[in-house]
Amino acid sequence: MKxxxxxxxxxxxxxxxxxxxxxxxxxxxxxxxxGVEVKIGHVGPLTGGIAHLGKDNENGARxxxxxxxxxxxxxxxxxxxxxxxxxxxxxxxxxxxxxxxxLVDAKVAGVVGHLNSGTSIxxxxxxxxAGIPVISGSATNPKLTEQGFKTQFRVVGRDDQQGPAVAxxxxxxxxxxxxxxxxxxxAYGEGIANEVEKTLKAAGIKTLPREKGTDxxxxxxxxxxxxxxxxxxxxxxxxxxxxxxxxxxxxxELGIKAVFSFGDGACTEEMGKLAGQAAEGLLCxxAGIPVxxxxxxxxxxxxxxxxxxxxxxxxxxxxxxxxxxxxxxxANSADPAKYLPELQKxxxxxxxxxxxxxxxxxxxxxxxxxxxxxxxxIEPIAVIKGGKTIPYAEFIKGGK
Numbered sequence: 001m002k003x004x005x006x007x008x009x010x011x012x013x014x015x016x017x018x019x020x021x022x023x024x025x026x027x028x029x030x031x032x033x034x035g036v037e038v039k040i041g042h043v044g045p046l047t048g049g050i051a052h053l054g055k056d057n058e059n060g061a062r063x064x065x066x067x068x069x070x071x072x073x074x075x076x077x078x079x080x081x082x083x084x085x086x087x088x089x090x091x092x093x094x095x096x097x098x099x100x101x102x103l104v105d106a107k108v109a110g111v112v113g114h115l116n117s118g119t120s121i122x123x124x125x126x127x128x129x130a131g132i133p134v135i136s137g138s139a140t141n142p143k144l145t146e147q148g149f150k151t152q153f154r155v156v157g158r159d160d161q162q163g164p165a166v167a168x169x170x171x172x173x174x175x176x177x178x179x180x181x182x183x184x185x186x187a188y189g190e191g192i193a194n195e196v197e198k199t200l201k202a203a204g205i206k207t208l209p210r211e212k213g214t215d216x217x218x219x220x221x222x223x224x225x226x227x228x229x230x231x232x233x234x235x236x237x238x239x240x241x242x243x244x245x246x247x248x249x250x251x252x253e254l255g256i257k258a259v260f261s262f263g264d265g266a267c268t269e270e271m272g273k274l275a276g277q278a279a280e281g282l283l284c285x286x287a288g289i290p291v292x293x294x295x296x297x298x299x300x301x302x303x304x305x306x307x308x309x310x311x312x313x314x315x316x317x318x319x320x321x322x323x324x325x326x327x328x329x330x331a332n333s334a335d336p337a338k339y340l341p342e343l344q345k346x347x348x349x350x351x352x353x354x355x356x357x358x359x360x361x362x363x364x365x366x367x368x369x370x371x372x373x374x375x376x377x378i379e380p381i382a383v384i385k386g387g388k389t390i391p392y393a394e395f396i397k398g399g400k
Contacts, residue, residue, distance in 0.1 A: 038075075038334040039083045040065055040324060041103040042317070043096070043113030043123070046088035049216075049242030052270060052311060054115055057137060058086055059306050060314030061112040064321035067301070073325070076332050082325070089119045091215065100126040108132060109334045110324035112317050117141030117188040118215075124152050131336050133343055135323060137316030140264065140287045141191040145360040151340065153357055155316045155323070155350075157287040157366030159188070159263070163195020165368035165384045166261060166285035167236070171203045172389075174259050174283075176233035182211040182223065182247070184239030189215070192263040193238030208232060215239065218246040224254050232258050240265040245274020252278035259283060268312055272376035279373045286369045288316060289352055290380040293396060298351035319350035 042061045044054030065084045073080050085108055087099040096119030103111055104126060111127060111134040114120040120139035127134045128149035135153040136144065142158045170176065179200055183193035197207050208230055211223045224247070227235065235251065235258045237244050244266030251260060252275075260282050262271075267284035275282075291299075294315035302310050302318075324339075327346055331339035348355045356364050368384040369392070383395040390398075 036075075036078050036334070037081050037083050038328070039085050039106060039108040040321060041085045041087065041106070041108040041111040041113070042321075043087045043089050043099055043103070043111065043119070044115040045091040046086070048090050050091055050115075050240050050265075053138075053240075053268070053313070054088070054091075056311040056314045057113070057115050057317045059302065060137065060310065060317035061321040062086070063298075063302060063305055063314075064318045064325070066305075068322075068325050073329065075328055075334055080334070087113075089114055089116075089123075091116050091119060093118050093122045096120070096123045097126060099123075104130040104132060109328070109336055109339075110134070112137065112320040112324070114139060115313075116186070117144060117191065118186045120144050121147075121187055124149050127151050131340070133324060133327075133336055133340050135320035137318075137320045138264075138287075138313040139188070141187045143187065143191070145362050150344070150361075151336075153320075153323075153343070153361040155288075155319050155352065155355055155363050156264075156313065157368055158362060159192040159195050159287075161366060162263060162285050162287045162368050163192045164199040166263065166283065166370060167196040167199035168203070169285075169370045169382065169384075169389065170234055170236070170259070170261050170283060171200065171205060174234060176205060176259070178206050178208065178230070178232045179234045179236060180208045180211065180227045180230065180232040180258070182213065182220075182235065182237045182239075184215045184217065184237075184243055185212050186215050186239070188263075188265060189238035189240075191238070192265075193236065196236045196238070196263075213239070213243065213247075215243060217243050220247045220250050221254070224251050224256060227251075228254055228256050232256075234259045234261060236261045237266065238263055241268045241270040241274065245271050245279070248282065249275040249278045264312070267371055267378060269376065269378050270311075271378075272373060279376070282373045284371050284373075284378070286312070286371065287366065288313070288369065289367050289383065290369050290371070290392075291315060292380065295351040315351040319348075319352050319355060322350055323348055323355065 089096040100123035117139040183189040262284040264286040327343035330342040370382040380392040
């Protein structure tokens with residue numbers, strides 16, 4: 001009975017409060033703002049060894065969405081509030097498909113991501129079936145856009161462009177006679193290693209039998225000890241910085257004097273933190289222009305918002321989000337079926353330069369950049385565009 005009395009008391013209080021609300025309309029909840037909500041998803045690894053890259057990608061896309069909201073964009077005459085929906089795929093293909101379906105169920109209008117090729121490829125048919133456009137700012141495996149999905153795009157180059165770029169630079173400038181090639185057994189790592197190996201062989205350079213780790217390997221001593229006995233002039237690793245850093249450090253500790261080279265997954269300043277002095281002089285490539293060459297307005301806005309500089313592909317995920325929004329504006333609709341045709345034929349100038357897509361959804365005329373490590377900093381030394389290698393100073397001087 002005591003509980004019944006308390007319940008009656010609470011009900012009475014509630015009635016009294018409702019009565020007060022009726023007497024004072026100003027105290028009632030504000031009516032929802034006129035307009036519509038449009039959800040834009042982002043997927044990348046926010047936990048695990050490459051969470052720093054996933055967060056960098058997320059920051060780029062988030063900045064674009066926040067700027068769009070601040071601009072008060074209207075679509076079909078209605079004010080639009082873009083809602084940013086971030087998901088963590090842990091760089092795991094199974095988790096990647098799970099979060100892709102989660103975003104589809106949440107009825108997002110478009111997606112920026114995924115970071116990795118290994119998660120982007122299995123997630124892509126899920127988005128395709130739902131008719132949701134997805135733009136990756138970092139997945140480089142050619143298979144991603146070779147599947148024929150009209151909803152799939154990327155704003156960076158492909159590994160069959162990046163692999164030859166770093167391999168040809170290595171061949172021309174370091175002139176190795178024997179190269180060891182290692183990969184992390186992921187779609188990205190194996191894919192770019194295949195392209196590098198193919199290009200080296202075509203140039204008449206001998207490569208050792210392929211060595212493999214995983215995207216979790218941090219103890220490379222057994223593989224490196226075997227390679228030391230073969231005395232390669234260069235080592236190429238297809239994988240991310242979380243595993244590439246230990247590989248490089250342990251290689252130097254074992255006395256391997258070869259030049260170490262990497263693709264974009266390990267072309268970060270994190271390599272200096274993980275490998276220390278051993279990182280000095282490494283060569284690596286990125287499938288696009290360097291962060292420092294991105295639009296100054298973007299760089300300043302990113303720094304102001306996140307109190308840090310972009311790491312790697314934030315300028316590209318920023319552009320990816322803005323591309324989705326620009327296509328919606330051109331179509332005057334946030335309905336994926338209506339704005340997808342505008343995205344396919346778009347011509348857009350973003351933080352990373354001029355962007356348009358070919359019939360597969362790949363960026364036309366994508367640049368590749370070669371870097372080296374100097375005093376713990378990744379520094380661009382050359383840009384490859386249209387098959388031509390341009391010293392970085394000349395590239396910048398030419399206004400990109």
